[in-house]
Amino acid sequence: MCISIATLERMPQYLRVLKSLKQQGITNVSSTSLAKELGLNSIQVRKDLAMVSSSDGRPGVGFDLDEIIDDIENFLGLNNSKDVIIVGAGKLGQALLNYNQFENDVNIVMAFDKDEEKCNGTNIFHVSKLKNLVKRLNIHIGIITVPKSAAQEVCDLMVDCGIKAIWNFAPINLKVPDNVIVKNEDLSASLLILSKKISGGEIK
Amino acid sequence: MCISIATLERMPQYLRVLKSLKQQGITNVSSTSLAKELGLNSIQVRKDLAMVSSSDGRPGVGFDLDEIIDDIENFLGLNNSKDVIIVGAGKLGQALLNYNQFENDVNIVMAFDKDEEKCNGTNIFHVSKLKNLVKRLNIHIGIITVPKSAAQEVCDLMVDCGIKAIWNFAPINLKVPDNVIVKNEDLSASLLILSKKISGGEIK
DNA sequence: TAGATTGTTAATCGATTAACAATC
DNA sequence: TAGATTGTTAATCGATTAACAATC
Numbered sequence: 001m002c003i004s005i006a007t008l009e010r011m012p013q014y015l016r017v018l019k020s021l022k023q024q025g026i027t028n029v030s031s032t033s034l035a036k037e038l039g040l041n042s043i044q045v046r047k048d049l050a051m052v053s054s055s056d057g058r059p060g061v062g063f064d065l066d067e068i069i070d071d072i073e074n075f076l077g078l079n080n081s082k083d084v085i086i087v088g089a090g091k092l093g094q095a096l097l098n099y100n101q102f103e104n105d106v107n108i109v110m111a112f113d114k115d116e117e118k119c120n121g122t123n124i125f126h127v128s129k130l131k132n133l134v135k136r137l138n139i140h141i142g143i144i145t146v147p148k149s150a151a152q153e154v155c156d157l158m159v160d161c162g163i164k165a166i167w168n169f170a171p172i173n174l175k176v177p178d179n180v181i182v183k184n185e186d187l188s189a190s191l192l193i194l195s196k197k198i199s200g201g202e203i204k
Numbered sequence: 205m206c207i208s209i210a211t212l213e214r215m216p217q218y219l220r221v222l223k224s225l226k227q228q229g230i231t232n233v234s235s236t237s238l239a240k241e242l243g244l245n246s247i248q249v250r251k252d253l254a255m256v257s258s259s260d261g262r263p264g265v266g267f268d269l270d271e272i273i274d275d276i277e278n279f280l281g282l283n284n285s286k287d288v289i290i291v292g293a294g295k296l297g298q299a300l301l302n303y304n305q306f307e308n309d310v311n312i313v314m315a316f317d318k319d320e321e322k323c324n325g326t327n328i329f330h331v332s333k334l335k336n337l338v339k340r341l342n343i344h345i346g347i348i349t350v351p352k353s354a355a356q357e358v359c360d361l362m363v364d365c366g367i368k369a370i371w372n373f374a375p376i377n378l379k380v381p382d383n384v385i386v387k388n389e390d391l392s393a394s395l396l397i398l399s400k401k402i403s404g405g406e407i408k
Numbered sequence: 409t410a411g412a413t414t415g416t417t418a419a420t421c422g423a424t425t426a427a428c429a430a431t432c
Numbered sequence: 433t434a435g436a437t438t439g440t441t442a443a444t445c446g447a448t449t450a451a452c453a454a455t456c
Contacts, residue, residue: 006423008400012393016375030437038377043425046439059438060432075400082399095299099391101352101375106395141399148305164402167394171220171305173242181401183394187303189216190371190387191310195286195345196212196279197385198368210447234413247449250415263414264456 007048013038014048015072022065030062082106083139087154088146089113089124092169096143097123109137114150127157134161143167144174211252217242218252219276226269234266286310287343291358292350293317293328296373300347301327313341331361338365347371348378 017037021029031049035042049057049068052075057063082105086093089111097111112127113119119126125133134142142163146154151170158166165181168174171189174182221241225233235253239246253261253272256279261267286309290297293315301315316331317323323330329337338346346367350358355374362370369385372378375393378386 004423009393009397012390012396013377016390016393017377032437041425042437043439044423046437047424050439057438058432059430060436062437076396077400077403082395084395091295091299091302095295096391098295102392102395103375106392106399140402141395165398167398171307173217173221181398183398185394186216186220187300188306188310189213189220190389191286191288191306191345192216192280193213194369194371194385194387195310196281198344199281208447236413245449246413247415248447250413251448254415261414262456263454264412266413 003051007051010038010040010048011052011072011076014045015069015076018065018069018072022069027065028058028062029065029068031057033062082141083137084108084141084143085130085134085139086111086143086145087113087127087130087158088144088150088169089115089118090145093143093145094124096145108143109139127154130157131161134158134163140164141167143169145169148172207255211255214242214244214252215256215276215280218249219273219280222269222273222276226273231269232262232266233269233272235261237266286345287341288312288345288347289334289338289343290315290347290349291317291331291334291362292348292354292373293319293322294349297347297349298328300349312347313343331358334361335365338362338367344368345371347373349373352376 014034017034018029031042031045035045046057049063053063053068053071055064055067055071084107086097086108089097090113093111093113097108099108102108110123110125110133112125112130114127116126118124140163142158142165144151144154144158144166148170151168151172152174155166155168155174155176159176159180164179165183166174166176167183167185169185169187171186173184176182218238221238222233235246235249239249250261253267257272257275259268259271259275288311290301290312293301294317297315297317301312303312306312314327314329314337316329316334318331320330322328344367346362346369348355348358348362348370352374355372355376356378359370359372359378359380363380363384368383369387370378370380371387371389373389373391375390377388380386
């Protein structure tokens, strides 16, 4: 069975709403209400849930909240905790490093920078230590928050250390081997797109 | 003529590559090479460019770099500069505020916070001043970088001030009127998805 | 002219939505 | 039983890709 990217990307949304419902003491949820909450189609919700869930929903009643939360968490692999490193301890890098709202076992463990002054010996280290640490800790996810000009170099280093997924905040298209995934987070582009969406009447 | 979201979101990518080519003194580009650079399909590139471009490409030669850059910039509305405000001057908010890599007339002009200590009188102000300033400056794009618990309240305030597009970094689904656009940037969810993409063999 | 590259028209592919019988 | 809600099968919709004649 094959899960589409579109479905995968909706999973964290479901998880968020389901957990919030659970906190309210609710035990069942219908696809209709879940869809409404997220602005989706209820059939789509049922299809999505069917993809990751072992147990069925109950007609007339809905889905068991605990079961479906469990199923999504398992699907997303929330048992093996996800350690992540950052290269580039500028403002953005430090903001992410100190961002305390990460949920679900996602954990940014440390940052690296080439500027000795930024290193503090606790969670910011010199980039020369990267290879050793990343390999030893068996980390596979890296975040790039260095300036554009240094991004490809950092990327190459990460790949060399065995990083398999890169979250890239530098506005540049990184060249990586086929087995490495890059998610680009071009903040500038995001703002542009957002602004076009409100101004442009020709968007569908 | 109607432009799809998918096409719109590729425009900043084209723009970036085209500008970089221009810097190298290149004057023409083929859809094939542009596609290859971005990992896209060349037919798709031609279709996309045709959507925003008045002038045609020249068979056997390609597209005129200057013309196509102009066309994309015009399409994205890069004449009217885009002023943006942030609410939440924590680490993430300040990182965005001070992020100096925004291009193309996108400009985060100031941030607001309810904590008086964070206000500096130059570009961070108390949230009580928001309504007045936003209305006076006629700003239509806002960024939310406050904790989850305060996000909806801030969102309501923004809507009330005439903000039409919200870039939301709080992990919560905001309720907004139909005429307001929300782009969610759930950092936690992004990392989860990224991690699943490398671990999960069942993704297509 | 020959080779490269374009734009157009048609085909494919996959995601979303609709219709509906089955179940609690 | 009646109402709500499910899962399945088929239809729709739109984006991507292929085929190809036209053009530089």
